Amino acid sequence: MAVLQLQKDLDKLSRSAKLADAVEDVDNIIDLLTAARERVAAANDPHTTCLTLTKLQNPIKEELDGLNRDLNQVYKAWNEFNKSLKTAFSKDTLPTEHDPMEPHSALINRAIAMHLLREGQFGVASTFINELQPSSETLPTFQSRTQMSPSTSTFHPSSSRSQPPTDTLITDADIPSDLTAFQSQALQSSFADMYSILSALKAQNLLPAINWARENHVELEARGSNLEFELCKLQFIWLFKGSSVNGLPDSQENGVLGALKYGRATFNRFQHRHLHEIQQLACALVYSPNLAESPYGPVFDISAAFEDVASSFTREFCSLLGLSAESPLYVAATAGALALPVLAKYTSLAKAKGTEWTTTDELAFETPLPKSMMYHSIFVCPVSRGQTTESNPPVILPCGHVLARESLQKLAKGSRYKCPYCPSEGIVKDAKEIIL
Numbered sequence: 001m002a003v004l005q006l007q008k009d010l011d012k013l014s015r016s017a018k019l020a021d022a023v024e025d026v027d028n029i030i031d032l033l034t035a036a037r038e039r040v041a042a043a044n045d046p047h048t049t050c051l052t053l054t055k056l057q058n059p060i061k062e063e064l065d066g067l068n069r070d071l072n073q074v075y076k077a078w079n080e081f082n083k084s085l086k087t088a089f090s091k092d093t094l095p096t097e098h099d100p101m102e103p104h105s106a107l108i109n110r111a112i113a114m115h116l117l118r119e120g121q122f123g124v125a126s127t128f129i130n131e132l133q134p135s136s137e138t139l140p141t142f143q144s145r146t147q148m149s150p151s152t153s154t155f156h157p158s159s160s161r162s163q164p165p166t167d168t169l170i171t172d173a174d175i176p177s178d179l180t181a182f183q184s185q186a187l188q189s190s191f192a193d194m195y196s197i198l199s200a201l202k203a204q205n206l207l208p209a210i211n212w213a214r215e216n217h218v219e220l221e222a223r224g225s226n227l228e229f230e231l232c233k234l235q236f237i238w239l240f241k242g243s244s245v246n247g248l249p250d251s252q253e254n255g256v257l258g259a260l261k262y263g264r265a266t267f268n269r270f271q272h273r274h275l276h277e278i279q280q281l282a283c284a285l286v287y288s289p290n291l292a293e294s295p296y297g298p299v300f301d302i303s304a305a306f307e308d309v310a311s312s313f314t315r316e317f318c319s320l321l322g323l324s325a326e327s328p329l330y331v332a333a334t335a336g337a338l339a340l341p342v343l344a345k346y347t348s349l350a351k352a353k354g355t356e357w358t359t360t361d362e363l364a365f366e367t368p369l370p371k372s373m374m375y376h377s378i379f380v381c382p383v384s385r386g387q388t389t390e391s392n393p394p395v396i397l398p399c400g401h402v403l404a405r406e407s408l409q410k411l412a413k414g415s416r417y418k419c420p421y422c423p424s425e426g427i428v429k430d431a432k433e434i435i436l
């Protein structure tokens, strides 16, 4: 409920708090002053100067009053929204002993810069990175800058606390050169390309994405990606369904005829890998008047197809740049927002009972995250019932059964073992480590 109310308040804020009105007032004042200056300069006599200045007084006062009125409205709306923010997020600090991210502001800055670039906010990213560069002896840190801003301080709820010992991998001092790298023209133009291709996809224009996939088809194929074919297939269906989907009149270039022409020109190159799907698309031509009832109906249902190709395009594009498909900042903030209530509840309960959280690398409770946010698969050894770790990784036996390495070593007699789950036997060194 709080979220709904917050959304309402945000809508209200964006309706009423228009700085543009205030800017217009200021522009008007500047226009009045400039005109007056020109008049004074042109006439070049004391009488005109006096007259012009006197005439200026009232309009300027009116404009200034208007400016104050407009600004007051903005302030009022901001204050109201701040109140609703406070109501919606009543806990301003988490009841934890220390904030593990506190010494890692450099990493957070990096994630923010990357996120802005991914979103195509190049100007904002550039300002952000510039402001982080050390301008004098003292290195500005993210915490000190963001304390002024209520919207970003949520990432650092405990920034005012005392510093914990810094035993960190990356410190602020390591980052400046790293962050400047984000300003490289190459990276920015890569993201600009991604952004413009995604915008085209949103408008159901597949051609820029198809061109990109064709240019990069060697790398994509090496990754086992079907992106280029999926895009071309969707283009075929989009043409095939014609005016009802794309609004273009049926012609030699659109509708069933257009699709046929497109397929003939394009699908040749995909025959070795996608023959079956191409056959389906071709056979559907026979059913074109009654496609939905035909066996090919589901193939031609493209209600979610543009979103699907957009997300696989983003994934492939980012992976060719060596990046994850989702913005790490988005994932971390969303996962945090989902998991924080449980953490807060756990900590207050633990405090009340006087118990402590003793495990270091493990959460003492389950977090309600969706599958898409689970990155580290875990494996529990069926023999020892313990979770595998980096030092005790899961291993797969030639028979296909998997257990923890230590369990296998305990089971083994000398260099030989007998699988605990099937009759097969073998040599310990044939067991291969599995990387999850």
Ligand SMILES: [Zn+2]
Pocket (backbone or CB within 6 Å): 397, 399, 400, 401, 419, 420, 421, 422, 423, 424
């Ligand atoms: Zn076995």
